[in-house]
Amino acid sequence: MNSYLKLKKIFNEASINSDIAGILHWDMSTMMPEFSRKQRAEQLAYLSKLSHDKIASREVADLILNAKKEKLEKKDISNLREMEREHKFSVSLPIDLVQQISRISAKCEGEWQEAREKSDFKIVSNTLNELINLNKQEAKILGEVFNCSPYEALINKFEPSSNLSFISDVFEDLQNYLTPLIDIIIDKQKSEAVLPLHTKIDEFTQKKIAEHIMNSVGFDFKRGRLDKSIHPFCGGSTNDVRITTRYNIENPLSSLDGVMHETGHALYELNLPEEWAHQPVGKSRGMAMHESQSLLIEMQITRSLAFKKYLSDLLKNKFKISGESFSFDNLYKLGTRVKKSYIRVESDEVTYPLHIILRFNLEKRIFNNEIKVDDIPVVWNDEYKKLFNINIKKDSEGCLQDVHWYAGLFGYFPTYSLGALTAAQFANKLRNELPLLDNDIENGHFSNLTNWLKINVHKKASFYSTNAVLEQVTNSSLNAKYFKDYINNRYL
Structure with a gap:
């Protein structure tokens, strides 16, 4: 040896x-x-x-x-x-x-x-x-x-x-499924009474709320921290995980969505096998798996009705924030509200894949030499119009909203939606194996959830491919059926 x-x-x-x-x-x-x-x-x-x-x-x-x-x-x-x-x-x-x-x-x-x-x-x-x-x-x-x-x-x-042909087929299928569905869901939700959050929550309090929930979910503040940046991210180093968010006083819970997304990433990093630290096989498998962990926490868990019950009680009892708009039912409706928005990180889980498909299609054309850099804003706006039938009015709502391209991260975006599909597949299995999960979440108990993720995903690190882990855990390779079933059950 x-x-x-x-x-x-x-x-x-x-x-x-x-x-x-x-x-x-x-x-x-x-x-x-x-x-x-x-x-x-x-x-x-x-x-x-x-x-x-x-x-x-x-x-x-x-x-x-x-x-x-x-x-x-x-x-x-x-x-x-x-x-x-x-x-x-x-x-x-x-x-x-x-x-x-x-x-x-x-x-x-x-x-x-x-x-x-x-x-x-x-x-x-x-x-x-x-x-x-x-x-x-x-x-x-x-x-x-x-x-x-x-x-x-x-x-x-x-x-x-990864296989480009497979990803293209999956994304084409997703686009065909979601495009007509979005308008159906929006029309359905028009009859629902939803109260906006008029109460402003200062940045300090938003951070305290986020840190409390991070701690409850299992984030170890002795090995990580939460800070502020223009674009939310999870970074840092081994056993020193740094996550960031951005705050909006007018939309006080938007920062929490970002924090929970990055917390999903952080839990994966913090729960990798310590005995394999600094070895290639001890690192996270890939970004589709990584995004599955962030989106499972953010979308599958923290946008659930059970979590909104926990959040409503927490805001009322610990942070003295209450009122009809902060009832669990209203928070759930706000968290599952579907609308056509400009900003990917602020979009709902139904329209989100279309934001990724837009970027995926543009990246393919950029690397096929079909688009010049100076044309990116116009082409982006045209593609957005085709997908959402809305005009983009300024670059910050279009091609300047994400840091990825400007940090040289071409090829990253597809992993977000591959991660969403993977998250739905894992969530289907964990809910079958943890029938009392919603009751746990409602009461602020997340240990069964995080232990399941540790055993079935985190500790497997890079010993297996993403698809191999899916087959081990769910008895199926990646299948968009689970994501479609999840969307149908939550929104229709």
Whole structure:
């Protein structure tokens, strides 16, 4: 096992290096002074070079070949498989390209913040064009190495073993299912009396509410924290998970939705097997699995009637926030209200997949060289009009609303809806196995839920593919039927 043990040491060091970068990324989005971005970009580029050099080295290639001849335990074999996959990705890419993508991503994200605030795409368009060209170089190389299309190669960075044709078919089916359904649900809900939340809740109180619920659900504040950023995210490092949200005094519970989404991500990270920390197989499987955990908590759990009963009582008894608009029935109606909105992160779970399909279709066209960067706002607005029959009036409500493209994360968006389908499939199984789940949630008891997720998902880390975990837990590969049944049961 000599070669394998050497590999473990190398990948351990690379993981620690990535952890350092994770904290620097978190700081860049939350605390970093405005004019420090140029140096931060250089710091991150340097760290990306260190990680790349470690994993892409000739030494690692030789050690992998030798380790395959050694007698390893089953879990070690899985770890070696993941080491080889990471090495194959890294060795394919020139280090100059890796550094340049890191450097330009940091610059582009900073310009995006200004562009979003001023709702002016032109502020960031030149740097975005440079970043996309770099991502196209990366995608072309990875596509040739992994024998797939450039765009499919990018998706596989975030969700291993993804198939573009399968995703396209699933999304086409979802669009055909949801497009007529949205208007039916909106018409049905018109007859329901819903009270808006006129009570303003200050930022401090919103954060205290969020932290209380995070703690109840199982977030460990000794290994993580909640902060504020322009775009909600979950980041940080091993055993140091940083999540963020943004606050809206006029819509006081919108921040809680974001917090619960990121808490789902955080629970997954915090419950990965400690004995495999800093090893490839001990990391989260992929972003579709990750998004399934965030959307299961946010949509399946915290938008349920049982959770709204818990939330209503909590607001009344602990935070002295009450009134008819904060009744559990009204909170449930507000949380399941379907409407056509501009902003993805503020959309409901019925229209949400269409927001993802829009981005997926645009990404495919960008990497097929069918769209120029300067045309992105117009094409985005046209596609949105086709899906929702509403005109977008400003860039901040359209192509500037998400950070992903401006951080170089092309290929990430499809994992959100793949995650939603996966979440529905897991939720169907866990509700069958935990028949008293709603009663637990209503009383603020979440341990049975989180223990189920730990055993069936979190602890499996990257030992298996997402589809293999689904088959183990639900006896079925990914199937949109569970999501459709869930939507029909909740909304029709």
